[in-house]
Amino acid sequence: MEPIAFSFDQPLFQLGALPVAAGHLITAAALLMALLAIMAARRNRALRADERAEQITALLAAQTEMQGRIAAMTDVFGARQAELNQSLSQRIDGMTHRIGASISEQTKATHENLRRLQERLAVIDSAQNNIQALAKDMAGLQSILSNKQTRGAFGQSRMEAIVADGLPIGAYTFQATLSNGGRPDCVIRMPNDQPPLVIDAKFPLEAWNAMRDAASAERRQQAAQAFRRDMEVHIRDIAGKYLLSGETQETAFLFVPSESIFAEIHEHFEAIVQKAHRQRVVIVSPSLLLLAIQVIQAILKDARMREQAHLIQGEVVRLMEDLSRLDERVRKLQGHFAMAQKDIDDILVSSDKLTRRGAKIETLELETVPPPERSSKGEGLSERSIDGRIGQLKLRVVDED
Structure with a gap:
């Protein structure tokens, strides 16, 4: 049996006016496969490009978010740093003020201590000078006593x-x-x-x-x-x-x-x-x-x-004589005052009656009253008798003076 001879150029069928051989089919299949491969590769590349674009977008979004977070963190850190700087500045200022006040107080205390020390040194110098003078005096006294x-x-x-x-x-x-x-x-x-x-x-x-x-x-x-x-x-x-x-x-x-x-x-x-x-x-x-x-x-x-006892005794005797005369004069004056007081009482009685009579005259309570008789106690004295009594009292006081 003879082998069947196969040729790729042998047309297998007629496609229109173009004969189609096996080689053509194989070539077409190869081209189709190549095209499919190219398309698959393109699809893969497109998918990869899309994935890459998505990844780039995600990366851009992540970068944007990261930038936002970094900006927020920067703001937070800036605010915290400002607060920290302000707090540090306040603390440094407070410490500087306290240190300055403490240094001022220490300076004042040092000056005061130095002033007291100078005063004490001056006192010590004065005492030393006194001791030296006393030593000289003691030396002089020793030389005197020797x-x-x-x-x-x-x-x-x-x-x-x-x-x-x-x-x-x-x-x-x-x-x-x-x-x-x-x-x-x-x-x-x-x-x-x-x-x-x-x-x-x-x-x-x-x-x-x-x-x-x-x-x-x-x-x-x-x-x-x-x-x-x-x-x-x-x-x-x-x-x-x-x-x-x-x-x-x-x-x-x-x-x-x-x-x-x-x-x-x-x-x-x-x-x-x-x-x-x-x-x-x-x-x-x-x-x-x-x-x-x-x-x-x-x-x-x-x-x-x-x-000087006899002189003192003589002065005492004369003093007693003066006291006796003073007592006698005081007693006389007491009698005159008693008489004057009696006359003043009589005058007050007459003045009281005259006051009542004047009040009756003011109220028109006039009535026929017989003239008052002068009593032994001086009641019903006339104004002339009152004036005479006052004149006698003045003359008596003048005579006693």
Whole structure:
């Protein structure tokens, strides 16, 4: 069997005047498939373009929405940032104001503290100057007390100041001379022709300074013995020179110009005090001397009052006489006032009757009334009698004046 020969150019059918072969069909099919493929590709591209357009639109919408949100967020963030900036500015301003006020207060407090510090420094400088001046004075006082003559002048000047401040001039004498030639530092005159009181202002200070400046107990004991001996000698000299029978008081004062020395003597040297008392010499400090001067001043004042007692009694007698005359005149004046009061009462009675009569005349209540008779009590007095009574009263008052 022979194989059938197939050719693509062999027409299969006649399409009008155009023969159609298998090749043509295949070509047409291929073209159709290609066209379908192209159309499918175009459709796919169109679909993809639409999808892309939708995506672009969605992206544009999302971008627009994002831009709106970004703008809203920008506005919100701008407002928040403005509020934050304003809040920060207010806080910074408040902090700046508080810091400025605090710095001002601190500055004022610092200036005030500096001013007070300067005042205190000025006070300290003044006190330091006073201390330096006092140190100089103490050095001068030490130099004075180291010299016996100047020390005696210092004690005497202090005693003289106390006496002169407390007693009147003429009641005392400094450096008076006694009958035995002794010259006490002060003599105070006593009232009622009593002997004067003698005061001695010399005090043995060398042994006292040695005892105070002693470096050891042995040196101090030796200085204490020397001081005790000097005090006993001085007390004996005062008793022998200044206690003169009938010329001076039986007691003399030994003036110690320091309260501390006076206290030390009475505390540690009781034997010296007792011996001075036995010899009628009283050791006195400035305060005790001032007290004694005040007592003497009171005694002098009492004596002067007693001396003037007879003058006071005479003045009292004359005062009583004046009081008696005053009492007599007051009693006379009281009698005159009583008589004047009686006359005034009579005048008031007559005036009252005249007033009532005038009231009746005003109301035209006239009636025939017999003339009133003059009674013993002065009722119904006429105007002439009233004038006469008043004139007598004036004359009486004038006579009494």
